[in-house]
Amino acid sequence: MGLFDAILGNAGEMSAEDATEELATILGPEEQIELAYKLIRDMIVLTDRRLILIDKQGVTGKKVEYRSVPYKSITMFTVESTGHFDLDAELKLWVSGQPSPIALEFNGKTNIYDMQGLLAAKIAGK
Template identity: 85%
Template sequence: MGLFDAILGNAGEMSIADATEELSTILGPNEHIEIAYKLVRDMIVLTDQRLLLIDKQGLTGKKVEYRSIPYKAITMYTVESTGHFDLDAELKVWVSGQSEPISLEFNGKTNIYAMQGVLTAKIAGK
């Protein structure tokens, strides 16, 4: 992920090993990360059990919000790929009980179809 993507607020893929090490304290005993993305300090992680949105706050990033969304709570999602003039991809996730979707942006190098495949398998069944 480059500086330009960070300025625009676009997430890029990160290694599963790095994500597992960083999140080892909050993952369940048999929970495994399937795909992970990083945006400067924040992370978007899809495990075999849930969608995790990690928001590091403040100057030091010591205060962290972990938003855990079980796949059964996701009612719908949309994926928008990159275009000629729109260089970022977007994921919108609707969670039951919320009227507005959670909107996440990814840089053009991110394989948005890999993420969509994981979400489809978890939400629509294996």
């Protein structure tokens, strides 16, 4: 992920190994990370059990909010791919009990179709 993408607020892919190492303290027993994305300090992680949104706060990033969303709570999602002039992809998630969707943006290098396929399998069944 380049500096330009970070300035624009677009997440880029990161390896599952790096994400597993960083999140070892919050993963459940035998929980496996399937996809992970990073935006400067924040992360978006899809495991075999849930979606985790990590928000590192403050100057030092010591305070961290972990938002865990079970796949069964996601009622709908949309994926918008990149275009000729719109260089970022977007994912919107509607979670039961929430009035508005969670909107996430990804850089053009991110394969949004991998995420869409995994979400479809987890939400709609395999």
